Amino acid sequence: MPSGRVRWFDANKGYGFITTEDGKDVFLPAAALPAGVTTLRKGAKVEYSVVEGRRGPQAMGLSLVETAPSLVKATRPKPDDMAAIVEDLIKLLDGAGTSLRRHRYPSQAESRKLATLLRAVADNFDVQD
The missing domain is CATH 2.40.50.140 (Nucleic acid-binding proteins)
Known part of the structure; x- marks a missing residue:
């Protein structure tokens, strides 16, 4: 075969x-x-x-x-490290929420940092087993 x-x-x-x-x-x-x-x-x-x-x-x-090994899964952060990253993300999102409640968007630098972090966290959570 x-x-x-x-x-x-x-x-x-x-x-x-x-x-x-x-x-x-x-x-x-x-x-x-x-x-x-x-x-x-x-x-x-x-x-x-x-x-x-x-x-x-x-x-x-x-x-x-x-099956081929998943490179994303192999390079995924440890759960303890990911917990710290998620907690930092929550703080950033909370700050963005405060700005939005004051009728203004976060600064361009803050928005860029938040978007980059959101994409990175999403990629680490979206790993197929």
């Missing part, structure tokens, strides 16, 4: 590609995914059967051998 790594897969489009061990690409339709699997992470190792499609080789009967 041939094996390779997922080059990319887009669940919205319903397809992706696998790079074989010899560097060739194989089309991967969503119909080839195992039951219960709706998406694949880039770099995941897979085994599959190959059929000849209209535009070249196509994967069928895919099985997941090894």
